[in-house]
Amino acid sequence: MAPKSKSKSKAKAKTPKPSPSSSSKSSSSSSIFKPGTRVEVSSDDDGFRGSWFSGTVIRRAGADKFTVEYDNLLADERGKKKLREQLGFHQLRPLPPEEAGVEFKFGDEVDAFHNDGWWEGSITQELENGMFAVYFRGSKEQIEFTADQLRKHREWMNEKWVPPFAQQEQEENMVSDPNAKSDKTVKGKEVVATPNVTSDDKDVKGKGVMLTPNVSSDDEGKKVVLTPNIKSDETAEEFNFCEGMLVEVSNDEEGFQGAWFSATVVEVIGDDRFLIEYKTLLDDNSNLLREEADKWHIRPPPPATSENIKFSYLEEVDAMYNDGWWVGVISKVLGDSKYVVYFRSSNEEIEFPNSQLRPHLDWIGGKWVLASEVWLQPILR
Template identity: 55%
Template sequence: MAPKSKAAKTSAASSPATAPFKAGFAVEISSDDHGFRGSWFTGKIIRRVANNRFLIEYDNLMEDDSGSKRLREVLNLHQLRPILPTETGREFKFGDEVDAYHNDGWWEGHITEECGDGRFAVYFRVSREQIVFQKEELRLHREWFHEVWVPPFEQQQQQQQEPEEVLTPALKSAETVTPAVKSAETVTPAVKSAETVTRAVKSAQTVTPNVKSVKIVTEERFSVGTPVEVSSDEEGFQGAWFSATVVQVIGKGKFLVEYQSLLADDGSQLLREEVDTHHIRPHPPQTVDGHFSLLEEVDAFHNDGWWVGMVSKFHDNSRYVVYFRNSSEELEFQHSQLRKHQDWIDGKWTVASKV
């Protein structure tokens, strides 16, 4: 993939530096590793090893196949959050954004079908798969945002100030928050320690949720000339879609596309790239968006692509602050730069409910 613009994923939540993470503190842990984004595993703090870096030990992940020793890693503060409290009596419905317990961790998705008998089909945006779960295996998805859970629990909500005051910090400067142009310096992650490399032992079974998988039909036929949107699994590009046109149907689920605004490396012509059916979709239908609500999931047009985020504050009906979970950043947009977020699932468009 030629250089676009980078909004590197650092965490599914923003954990403040003041969080009381001490030795023995129970936490949920996220990962920046490919195949684990959007998941949380439980563990505990062993000790602080540096400023905002901690040695943690997982509860259920083992260091090797023998299962004799729990996996330990040194992680950054933004990858940690307190254990999400258990909530009883929750009723789920179509469109709810949830976490589903699968392969020893909680994976973020949203409900695409109510199957009856307390069962729900959940679609995982990262792996583009759909799996059926019992309601006992689900919880409402929440973010740890400025030391509060969003959306709040009922008792927490009664004690809070208005959501705008709780959710929105001072807007960072454009220099601080604007995703930088992708380069070797910004994209290359730090070399992992031997402890971190052992994460591969989480097994291929964990990398992609596939147990009880409901087969999703992805063989949407796109003919030459069809306008489409294309995604990428490259580091820093997850959650973004770029406009393109199909220029050749290669076969076996492969297409050659030409981007509408991305240039080839030499800058002389528009970038062309081969993609598969998992990374291509039609243009979303236009919606009438009179006003976006607080916490509503939206796509924001930035650096030639549409990036999924959440409205964290609005100044008036034309200016909004959007929080990007993938990068734990906030940016301000005009109303015309936003659209309602939709997912292309099983040949149709679906909209998740407001967080």
């Protein structure tokens, strides 16, 4: 499931780097990764982002380095020797405990076992045969899986699983204040929205839909569907991009994964390709950059949201940085409407004001989908 490779030059864009006010993520070594420890390994290599492969720690190779032997990856084509690699501390995490009786539903963030590893995705369909369609954001593919090929997606943060496993949650509740009020409001909320298109909007599509779901504090696991105004002879799946339309464009190039840049469609080249002009990115001559983009890397601007929207701990967001929107996770909620956002791709944290954040949505099958968020009490630090 490797993303399609493309070569391009963007003069002003780059992977987010921490500002002086941002908190740095420590990569100091931990005693949990001793020789013989079962672990999962992530990779920054092209085509492997968002995946985890199981293995065993063989030895410590330095202050923050470990030699790991993979369970399923082989060193050569003959398949007689397991692959060993020297890996950084930030690429390792413990092997997650197995869970029995897990039920999956539309919108769940999951890991799917595929090509000898666990790949992060979102459930986009519950099929009648007991299978689930999973969409992979990195490769923009959708594949069907059985329930036993899936597991709930979790992050390893501050040496704890997020969201916690049942045993971990019980242990944390035992040491927490029994009189403290829970700050969780909605659990497993999914919002599905399509562009607001009227019969007169023949040349301008993809207008904003206000995301204002009506949910109360005891609403858990509910899906909110926003009804769009779409022409009767047009379905969301038939959404077409046209000249002059404002869009957002993504890129699989190294250092740009997880980012979307504003652009305008200049010309429709074919059914699947478009000439676009970026709003903020410049070419080598300081002109607005123009290039071709296919339909898998282009989408309408996401629906507009309230200006005073508040974000929750561990909520997935887009942060405006270096002229683009970069996907991240709220790792700290600060005062004065400020937040610290963790970027998985660069393993960094950066502080942002409310005005530079928006809820993260995915454009799947011609619809806006807000995947299940993790709403839970803050992890003890």
